[in-house]
Amino acid sequence: MSKKISVIGSGLGGLSAAIRLAVSEHDVTVYEKNSAAGGKARSISQSGFRFDTGPSLLTMPFVIEELFRFAGEDPPEYLTIRKLENLCRYFYPDGTILNAWPDLNRFAAEIESKTTDSKESLQKYLDYCKTIYDLTADIFLFSDLYSASTYTNTKALKTLFKLPKIDSMRTMNEANRSFFKDERIIQLFNRYATYNGSDPYQCPATLNIISHVEYSIGGYYLEGGMFSLTKALFALAEKKGVKFRFNTPVTSIVTEGTEVTGIQTADGFIKSDIVISNADVYSTYGKLLGDNKTRAAKKYSRLEPSSSALVFYMGVEIDSKNLEAHSILFSADYKKEFDELFTKKILPSDPTIYIYISSKFSPGDAPKGMENWFVMINAPNSSGTTGKEHLSIDSTRNVIFEKIKAVTGYDIAGKIRYESVMTPADIEEQTGSWKGSIYGISSNNCKAAFLRQANKSRHYRGLYFAGGSAHPGGGIPLVILSGKLAAELVAKQK
Template sequence: MKTDKGNIVVIGAGLGGLSAAISLRAKGYEIEIVEKNAQVGGKLNVQEIDGFTFDLGPSIFTLPQIFEDLFQRAGKKMSDYVELTSVTPHWRNFFEDGLVLDLLEDPEEMRKELGKLDGRAEDHWKDFQSFLAYGRNQYRIIDEGYFDAGLDSTWEMIRHYGLFGLFNGMDWKHSMSESVARHFRSQHLRWIFEYFIKYVGSSAKDAPGYMNMMSLIQFDHGLWYVKGGMYELARGLERLAADVGIKIRLNTPVREIAKEGKRVTGVVLDDGSVLSAGHVVCNMEVIPAYKHLLKEDDRFMKKLDRFAPACSGIVLHLGTDRIYPQLAHHNFFYSKDQSNHFDTVFQKGELPPDPTIYLVAPTRTDPSKAPEGCDNIKILPHIPPIDPERPLSESDYEAFAERVLEKLERMGLTDLRKHTVVRDMLTPVDIEKMYLSNRGSIYGVVSDWKKNKGFKAPKRSKKYANLYFTGGSVNPGGGMPMAVLCGQKVCDRLVAHDGG
């Protein structure tokens, strides 16, 4: 099968695939994207039910400069495609003892908010400031190398930073949870800042300490909402792709990636037709792609065990006939024992009896997402990915969802079930089917120091010289900004290897 160096096929129109395609098109490559679903965006998805518009996937927008860089690569302005509005407070945190504490971007407002905690407010403010300084340093180190240079392995990290820089500046000796505990005397603040790990669907007890940079990202660079709904980002990128001349084939599943020796030659579609390519960029998660599209044997697949899936979740979308005024845009309802929550989900692989729950009420920022006088509520507790040896039933997931709703009602959302007029639920089985994710993972590869030193899969295949991967299972990992950054760095790596 003849290949054409100038032609690239991208499998999947998720954010990583769109970002890679747009970046590569800006370098002069001919790009065609094939997407199995009827719309672009991957897990960034949307559903409308009886006047309620639910964002099925990501709900938090951070690091807008990464997205702006993508538009700049294509010679365009992001503001012509996507409009952002800031969200305040960042989060509202609800605890079983009745404390409600906001995270606020304004330092003076945040300082006053810390006065709600037991003990001296000045002590909590010093802890908070110390932690932000520590997180700021971690972000500076990670951003300068791992992010900006698109590093993919320990050896690349050592070459870039040097041994002294790597081992004396970056917090890798402690877990994320341990470093949080070293900075905060308040248990409430420990739980809050541990749960920034939700951005990558992992355990703060297993993730390396440098992951504490995530709180700094939010406090220094803001938290945002895409005007019109989060899916407007996907629509904006789709328009950008069209404007730069990228062809997107929707409703086009890929059966396999064609290969000859140590090179791939294109993709075979479900209908048997072949798209030849000089390179293939795969936005499907790495393990499912090697297993299902490349048909690799068990010996090869064993090498990928360290790229275990991050957690999954039950995603509940509720439309209610009343408004719950105590909710902010983003809310967290904490477990009585968050350490046990992490252990149950990530070590035992079981449904947690008392989960920490993320809840989004987007009508606080965008009233158009629900009929007047109603609330739009998305609920996401983290749970284990699918275990093929111990699969859970639909009734298991339903019983867990009821337990979550009971907890929310107990913590102040009175008669939530009674006032629900629209209800939709996604389970890990649904997520795996919709997005071909590894065992229904939401966030790609788990961040676990013992398993993978916090690394995700590399952008370039170790087996096929012209096969590249992008998205949440690939460095730098899960979340919208990381997926978009990954696509840009895939472009940089491909172009450099191609002699560009």
């Protein structure tokens, strides 16, 4: 039977859920506080430059393709997904430059010629990462973690029997040290903890699954930049009959007892059979439900949000032949950097700098002779009132310029033709993310996978969650899966 469904938020997880529910013949409306769709995955166009605001690297593209096929559409008609020729160029403080070629023989040869590690160590490591993926993906990514049926198939039983192999009892850093001896390679693979906003010196080695995803499944870009995904999902949603109300913040989720009856916006009460919250779980409980009492609300408020980011969008008059579309300039002391981020909660004194230049593959993203630099460092999740006071952005900007000059030889300070910045407080303000976290809650302990909000509320009948702070977590493929799991659970509600 067709249900009236309100989706709060048009982030990628909200769009994924809305599309599936509309395809299943429900009457779906998305309420978005901003003037356009996308949440963290939006776009800035200024002075001839275009920037992706948040995500820049696509992994597990099959998750997106499956969504289009579910809707009866051919993905290439909406999106051009291409494999990166170089996953990332890594610059180290000692002058080493390492290319993460997606061709593993070539990457292994690069490691052998420039570091003290070997082809065999790489192969052994990637086999180990694949084992973790094979054992965990079905349960922890593709299924509803909270349904008994998830644990009663052969694959799940295999995982339960082989639990030690998912390597949850040591940290990512400890595991990586057991495979490699060269500090530069350990740092390279430790970096994957940041793909879900965690600390490699605290998070379980199970997260080495991310290295498998990037090196064995691949790293991808979208023609036209990552915002093409938002545009494509929005177009698909409209085609399938999803209605959108922009500039319409939802002020509360209305309940009678524990039954959800609708949502409240400035335009009044909107009766709904089902509400899907794509808003951050923390604000769904605290602001939208006014709930600080139920077990789930209390549990969530005790969790640690993932790290945040400080991003400079810089239009630069340069032809940076030394840089790739994705480049990393590593810090000299990675442990200290994560202590500053997660323990001291300050901007790193010597940050690892990530530079993403989409105009290298989408020339329309910058005027001729120029490039669009997305310069990002990891930042602590912000607990300040605006987040700006305790972050010395100007001095960090100078540190970044000096480091780019020292490591790559490019002195960009006088070459900037457009610039804006996004702080953790801006992320919180623009997307509603708790403390500006970019991947929901951190996975800094081995229970994190089980602590994330389930896609269906146990307490409020009719309330579902889709997005980076719910199961299975943050990052593009996972939030698309989150929308899928929420929609599948709606289908099961009597």
